[in-house]
Amino acid sequence: MLPENPTSEQYLAYAIDLATRGASAFAAATDDDALEDARIQFLGDKRGELLVLQKGLGMLSPDARRDGGRAFNEAKTTLNAALDEKRTALRSATSSGPRIDLTMPARERWRGGKHPVTLVIDEIVEIFRELGFTVALGPESESEWYNFGSLNFPPDHPAMDLHDTFYLADGALLRTHTSPVQVRTLQKYPPPIRILAPGTVFRRDPFDASHAPAFAQIEGLAVDEGISFVDLKATLTLFARRFFGGNRRMRFRPSYFPFTEPSAEMDMECVLCNGVGCSACKGTGWMEILGSGMVHPSVLEAAGIDSERYTGWAFGMGPGRIAMLRYGLPDIRLLYDSDVRFLAQVAE
Amino acid sequence: MNASVSWLNAFSDSPRSAVELRDLLTAHTATVEELIALRADLSAIVIGKVVEEAPHPDSDHLHITKVDMGTGELLDVVCGAPNVTAGKFYPFAPTGTTLPGGLTIQKRKIRGHTSNGMLCSARELGLGEEQDGIMELDVNVAPGTPFLSALDVGDTKLVVDVLPNRPDLLSHLGLAREIAAVTGSDINLPDIGVGHIAIPEPKRFRRAGNAGGIVLHLEDARLATRYMGAVIRGVTVGASPQWLVDRLGAVGSRSINNVVDATNYVLHELGQPVHAFDLTSVDPEPKMPEKTIVVRSAKDGETLVTLDGVTRKLTSDMTVIADSVNPIALAGVMGGKDTEVGETTTDIFVEVATFDAPRTRRTRRAAGLSTDASYRFERGVDVALAPRALHRVTSLIMALAGGAVEHAPVDLYAGDVPHTPVVLRSSRVARVLGIPLEAARIAHLLKRIGCSADVEDGNAAIHVIAPTWRRDLVGEVDLIEEVARLHGYDELPDTIRPYRPGTSHDAPLWTQSARLRDALSGAGLFEARPTPFVAGGDEHVRVLNPLAENEAHLRRSLLESLARRAEFNLSHMQGNVRLYEIGSAFEKGADALPEETVRVALLVMGDRDPAHFTNAKPAQIDAWDAKGFAELVARIVAPGQAVLAPSEPGGDVLWNIVIGGETLGHVSRVSLDAPVWASPAFGVELIIGSMPNGDIAPPGEHAHGEPTTTTPRVVPPYRPLPVTPASEFDLALLVPDSVRAADVERAIRSAAGDLLERLVAFDVYEGAGVEPGHRSVAWRLTLRHPERTLRDKEIEGRRAKILTALQGELNVRQRST
Helix, strand or coil: CCCCCCCHHHHHHHHHHHHHHHHHHHHHCCCHHHHHHHHHHHHCCCCCHHHHHHHHHCCCCHHHHHHHHHHHHHHHHHHHHHHHHHHHHHHHHCCCCCCCCCCCCCCCCCCCECCHHHHHHHHHHHHHHCCCCEECCCCCEEEHHHHCHHHCCCCCCHHHHHCCCCEEECCEEECCCCCHHHHHHHHHCCCCEEEEEEEEEECCCCCCCCCCCEEEEEEEEEEECCCCHHHHHHHHHHHHHHHHCCCCCEEEEECCECCEEEEEEEEEECCCCCCCCCCCCCCCCEEEEEEEEEECHHHHHHCCCCCCCCEEEEEEECHHHHHHHHHCCCCCCHHHHCCHHHHHHHCC | CEEEHHHHHCCCCCCCCHHHHHHHHHHHCCEEEEEEECCHHHCCCEEEEEEEEEECCCCCCCEEEEEECCCCCEEEEEECCCCCCCCCEEEEECCCCECCCCCECCCEEECCEEECCEECCCCCCCCCCCCCCCCCECCCCCCCCEHHHHCCCCCEEEEEECCCCCHHHCCHHHHHHHHHHHHCCCCCCCCCCCCCCCCCCCEEECCEEECCCEEEEECCCCCEEEEEEEEEECCCCCCCCHHHHHHHHHCCCCCCCHHHHHHHHHHHHHCCCEEEEEHHHCCCCCCCCCEEEEEEECCCCCEEEECCCCEEECCCCCEEEECCCCEEEECCCEEECCCCCCCCCCEEEEEEEEECHHHHHHHHHHHCCCCHHHHHHHHCCCCCHHHHHHHHHHHHHHHHHCCECCCCCEEEECCCCCCCCEEEEHHHHHHHHCCCCCHHHHHHHHHHCCCEEEEECCCCEEEEECCCCCCCCCCHHHHHHHHHHHHCHHHCCCCCCCCCCCCCCCCHHHHHHHHHHHHHHHCCCEECCCCCEECCCCCCEECCCCCCHHHCEECCCHHHHHHHHHHHHHHCCCCCEEEEEEEEEEECCCCCCCEEEEEEEEEEECECCCCECCECCCCECCHHHHHHHHHHHHHHHCCCCEEEEECCCCCCEEEEEEECCEEEEEEEEECCCCCCCCCCEEEEEEEEEECCCCCCCCCCCCCCCCCCCCCCCCCCCCCCCCCCCCEEEEEEEEEECCCCHHHHHHHHHHHHHHHEEEEEEEEEECCCCCCCCEEEEEEEEEECCCCCCCCHHHHHHHHHHHHHHHHHHHCCEECCC
């Protein structure tokens, strides 16, 4: 209790004591009723202990009133703060009528993202990087020699029918594959060569559900002494298992590309039917993943490399096709329309 | 290439299933893309067993039967066939089945008895004409087994993807040869029941010869390596027998008449295109004593009506077969309408030629007409095949249509070119394939595909001569490929072996592109990959053979593409478009090739932030956002070197991005074909590098220089963090409209000296209270001395000095409040 006519010291000590007891009482309240009882005891309008303290101020000597007033205000602030804190705590602990609906959505920022084809390319590059491959780039506008001649395409041959070409001028065209980067790299850097060459290539096909006049391709090339078909098979099998996961069965079957010999196409057990046969794999149980082969000696010679001393292997694949497979896209145009709804859907 | 399984099996003593053939060919030779069951219309028919049979009480020819179709319950079936017998198997069509004739079987009552399906006759299944009852099957299978799998009916078509290097596979003979090579078996030509027909031996000439009432001329040996012909007189043109109709049908060829079918049969069987002319219509008014046939180049202006009824204008690029006056066939492509073999034909001229491959390709392209024949000639037909094919086709025609070859056929041919052996080193096989193979094993494999292969030099080398039908085997590596695929790609190991790192490093443009993609994706933009084709105009590089006029040019700027993509999104009611691209743009170059540069570009429009309940109407993206994106991009491309220089007012370009004194990009307003609700669009484009497309070195040479080294990344050095307090004050300046913020900034910086740590313009105000022709710009200055606390007096001194300088240099005054 506050003594009648307290001394300055008594008043100050009591103010601190009151604030301490009140704050503890508020903190100890376990529900709204207990808190209300404590509030009436300390902050009640009629008989609250703080009211008594306020009245006691009048009994201090004029000299002591300044310090006493400050002590009173501190006690009042402490008590009110403790009460508010407990009220908030009790409110958030119970579900009854929250004032802030925390289920409201966050303030978002615009999300952006890389193109799904880029994501596929990046993933391919990451895997091959672990096997010592670096990235090389080449022009999309190419000379006929780099695109065809240096790659052992016989002039005016049916092999050209598979490369319906956009021409820009006599001897100048839009590259039909990323393989010209093979020759450019071989001319520029001495073996050993281990590169990947991602890029856009062009075929004179109008847009439809499965064709685009411009699409992505990624090329790989390894040239050194002692490189063999075993290295080709080993590296590409390792890659495919890493990329597609698990112990999927792979197979290599004969194929033809003018710039590789022996040539091989790599198939993977169909990811949709696991090799049973479905409409996606035309009932064969296999899906074509990439084309590959041992670099044809004439390609090495075209780049001024001794084809007796050096051998190499190369592959090419379509990241767009893989993206379609991966996301289940029914139409290749989704990749090129740049519809922001689609890009937002696939953004990682 | 379409192949029939039963036709392929006719070459061999040990028939194989369609699936076996598919797997063998795919693994070793050429990919079989699809198996097509040719009698898919019978797929619902099952084997039914008649368990009970009793006469129908109300009919003298109907039977009531109970049929087991493997479902576990017996079905009541009423059958009208006299031969239905309990205990026997028949093809059974359950209810719901549609028969080849179009009849759908339904559950129905026949004279008071329910019938649940139908026991079928051969005719009802489209398998023959006999009508003496239902088809009794001599099978021992479970009831319910699909009819097609229980019986050898319904051929299967293999769709084989034959690649351009293997024209020898474009026939049943070629595929059968491969199957035999892979399995180590033998083949014989199918027995087609013609027996032995005596035909005079062909006579060899170089340029001209008489085949019996018609003289053949080969004007230029470059048009055809070989030209053979025979005259058959007295044929009766009519329908083909069913086996021939079926064989041709299996490979998708329609039966026409016995003579034409015989030529098509030989094409599909041997891969040798053959054409039959109606001899009477050839050279009806000869200029020479006898009819003439000439192989020659067409003359510009000549015309020919081909078998398909189209009148074709000929050019000198094409090879034709002509009589003494007119072209009568497009050589190696299609015959002429006037000399077509028809019902009234009695005498025919049969042509078996080896037309030149590139020349046929030009003829076919000039005519815009591809046929089974041109497809094979373009890829190369075995020159040794002609005499064999001529014998086969004349025998078959005579067997089917009668007639006789009275005169020796003509063979215009300069003779075989001797093959030079290719030397195959077994050491080279080991180097390329990665595993050693015995020379004997290599020779054995090559012999299986018809090569002669002699092991010489103590097992080190094999001298190989390829068969005439494998003109693709010209080099050592061609033979190595044969060895690899016959040995089996699957037989080679796939274990990783040691390797050396390469001498090249990542292309700097690739590294930079990756950084840009990370930054722009992180800043809320989506990457686009549009095509570079634009409508364009005279300033653009033109595509000689565009797909459409509105995409006939290559873009000069990435924003041209991004603008079209933004419009695409607007047309789908998407107004928040934030796209970027890293790609190439093209300018006309000094020679045939354009100048190619790699750029980064972005286009932004719409809400600056996503709507939120605290911000229901977000502000629109404006030019300052675009400037910020430009600075983001420039920081990555040229750290610390790029300046955003305001452009001349009036145009769409707002700022030029200047790096090292050169304008390499810009920030601009982008005009779009946009709906009224769309907000303004802004673009940024910056050249990040050139993409040279010239020769690295001349063909056959390299330009290997010293190994390239990378330069380490240059970073700004560390500056000690301040230990003294800073002082801040604001200046509200009245700036005449003619003075730019950059001028004010420069004046402040120069007057404030080293003490100025930071300078920010944080408010701009125009309007009431500001003199006309002026704007009020508020700047916040942060001053700091590195070693001690600045005194109020010093700060006041600087402030006065700055104001004096501004007043003096730019007529900029402090705004009186």
